[in-house]
Amino acid sequence: MPQTLQDHLKALPPEQVLRIAGNANIAVTAPYVEDSRQLEPGGVFVARKGLNVDGHEYIETAIERGAVAIIGEYAIDLDVPYVQLKDAQHALGYLAAVYYNFPSRDLTVIGVTGTNGKTTTTHMLHSILKEATDKKTGFISTLGADFGDSGADTGLHVTTPTAPEIQKYLAMMRDSGLTHVVLEMTSHGLEQGRLSGVDIDVAVVTNVTHEHLDFHGSFEAYRAAKGIMFEMLSQSERKKGVPKISVLNVDDDSYQHYKKIETDIISTYGIDNEADYQASKIEYAPDATHFFVGRRKYSLKLVGEFNIYNALAAAATAHAMGIDNKFIKRGLHKINSVSGRMQRIDEGQDFVAIVDFAHTPDALEKALKAGRTMLGTDNRLITVFGSAGLRDVQKRFLMAEAAAKFADITVLTAEDPRTESLDSILNMMAEGCRASGGVEGETFIRVPDRGLAIYEACQMAKPGDLVMACGKGHEQSMCFGTIEYPWDDRDAMRAALRGNPLQTLPTAKTES
Numbered sequence: 001m002p003q004t005l006q007d008h009l010k011a012l013p014p015e016q017v018l019r020i021a022g023n024a025n026i027a028v029t030a031p032y033v034e035d036s037r038q039l040e041p042g043g044v045f046v047a048r049k050g051l052n053v054d055g056h057e058y059i060e061t062a063i064e065r066g067a068v069a070i071i072g073e074y075a076i077d078l079d080v081p082y083v084q085l086k087d088a089q090h091a092l093g094y095l096a097a098v099y100y101n102f103p104s105r106d107l108t109v110i111g112v113t114g115t116n117g118k119t120t121t122t123h124m125l126h127s128i129l130k131e132a133t134d135k136k137t138g139f140i141s142t143l144g145a146d147f148g149d150s151g152a153d154t155g156l157h158v159t160t161p162t163a164p165e166i167q168k169y170l171a172m173m174r175d176s177g178l179t180h181v182v183l184e185m186t187s188h189g190l191e192q193g194r195l196s197g198v199d200i201d202v203a204v205v206t207n208v209t210h211e212h213l214d215f216h217g218s219f220e221a222y223r224a225a226k227g228i229m230f231e232m233l234s235q236s237e238r239k240k241g242v243p244k245i246s247v248l249n250v251d252d253d254s255y256q257h258y259k260k261i262e263t264d265i266i267s268t269y270g271i272d273n274e275a276d277y278q279a280s281k282i283e284y285a286p287d288a289t290h291f292f293v294g295r296r297k298y299s300l301k302l303v304g305e306f307n308i309y310n311a312l313a314a315a316a317t318a319h320a321m322g323i324d325n326k327f328i329k330r331g332l333h334k335i336n337s338v339s340g341r342m343q344r345i346d347e348g349q350d351f352v353a354i355v356d357f358a359h360t361p362d363a364l365e366k367a368l369k370a371g372r373t374m375l376g377t378d379n380r381l382i383t384v385f386g387s388a389g390l391r392d393v394q395k396r397f398l399m400a401e402a403a404a405k406f407a408d409i410t411v412l413t414a415e416d417p418r419t420e421s422l423d424s425i426l427n428m429m430a431e432g433c434r435a436s437g438g439v440e441g442e443t444f445i446r447v448p449d450r451g452l453a454i455y456e457a458c459q460m461a462k463p464g465d466l467v468m469a470c471g472k473g474h475e476q477s478m479c480f481g482t483i484e485y486p487w488d489d490r491d492a493m494r495a496a497l498r499g500n501p502l503q504t505l506p507t508a509k510t511e512s
Helices: 005-009 057-066 086-098 117-133 163-175 188-193 219-235 254-258 305-320 325-333 361-372 394-406 422-436 449-459 491-495 506-511
Strands: 017-020 044-046 069-072 082-083 108-113 137-141 144-146 180-184 202-205 245-249 265-272 277-285 288-293 295-302 352-356 380-385 409-412 444-447 467-471 477-480 483-486
Touching: 005 086, 044 086, 057 069, 086 163, 086 483, 108 117, 108 219, 117 137, 117 180, 117 305, 117 325, 137 163, 163 180, 188 219, 202 219, 202 305, 219 254, 245 254, 245 305, 254 449, 265 305, 265 491, 277 305, 295 305, 295 325, 305 325, 305 361, 305 444, 352 380, 352 491, 361 380, 361 467, 380 394, 380 449, 394 409, 394 422, 394 444, 409 449, 422 444, 449 467, 449 491, 449 506, 467 491
Parallel strands: 044 069, 069 082, 108 180, 108 202, 137 180, 202 245, 245 265, 265 277, 352 467, 380 409, 380 467, 409 444
Antiparallel strands: 017 082, 137 144, 277 288, 288 295, 477 483
8 A cells, every 4th residue: 555645754853844734645656856857646746945946946847747745845835735844855865765665774784975085985895795795785876876787877966866866776776685785975965965864884984184165164064064974873773683883094084083973883994003904014016006904915906095095994894894804805806997086098008097086185196196106217297187166266276286296297177167267267276386386387287178188188298107187087077157068088088099189168169
């Protein structure tokens, strides 16, 4: 028998429901949605005021498409049942969860958050758990979702899917017979309630550094948003035989903040400080990394110290979950690359070309340092990157400072300028380069069109050099004004290596 709207409302805290108008015992036979275009007859439309769009303006469209009820935040009267909530955004996840019969309660859920490394750590954990569970592990990350026998793209710039999508994906995993899921959790997704209604069992932190201050307002607020994951951990329904576990990086400042949170098991990892999983005897090769934890040797096909941290986070998590070390070693070694993360592009050139997602000061510094380990003493590191418009302004300066310190040549270019002036963004970045001793025309240049910027970097490269395009990674578009134009750094790098700049951006028209 179909559940009713009244049944679903019971999943919400009583203080959330301000008013119910009409028959709340109406059957809900299709999913909850916040996009009226996705509504199926028999479903419920949840209207909320967003940053740019007010969902209440689409209520009539939702009713015309067959909504059996409307949920919103305003005091209005409709011809269909209407529920006024205090906070529709955070309630949506719980409503979607109850519609799909709380799928996360039938899965062991590992949440991974952090400024940098969370996607790679998510995929490392997925690889380990697939080995340990006979492939009965899925994931939801920036790069997509794996349901076991199928998958999905999770978007262009959106790193955490919507609350209804999260619950739908978890239900698909449960229904496919999966037992575990690794779930990447962004600060936006946590703060905006897109992960509400998910019962998690393990909480993993990679690091917390400067990022998204334009949205959160302060570093403390950003760190607190990440901490919502631990609130979810403590409030989640306890599953039989599954302990509550937190996994922390002892080398990151966030450790002192999050270690106070009580869980059944606290597992730590690091390189510099004593930890449950502490790396030693580290060996860097141009195309691999080796390290020990105690007497156990681990080998990665990935480079850079930051990937050791990612591997330690995954290994410490798996170990705390009781996973045998043979599965940990096998799972880590099977990761050849993660899309858009230190991804090599080879068109037969005599230098190394890499695309990486590094788009924060900390991530860029770590990516460039990793690049250094791949170079001979006489070879040069050439980096191409930009900084997004309408986002954290301070990091433009900080990223340029890092590039001036750790790269031999820096090419400043576009990265989603949106409605801001690209020239103004590049001016701020140039100031950052100069502040660290950069000289325009010698150690750094500006090339506004990203396709031409990557092309010129490749033209500069000599045998044995390394060209690294940072900031976009796996993303498939770039925003100018309010329009998303087709863009992929990997395609741009391939085109450049073949001798032609990729020309899909509006800036190409002014520079060609």
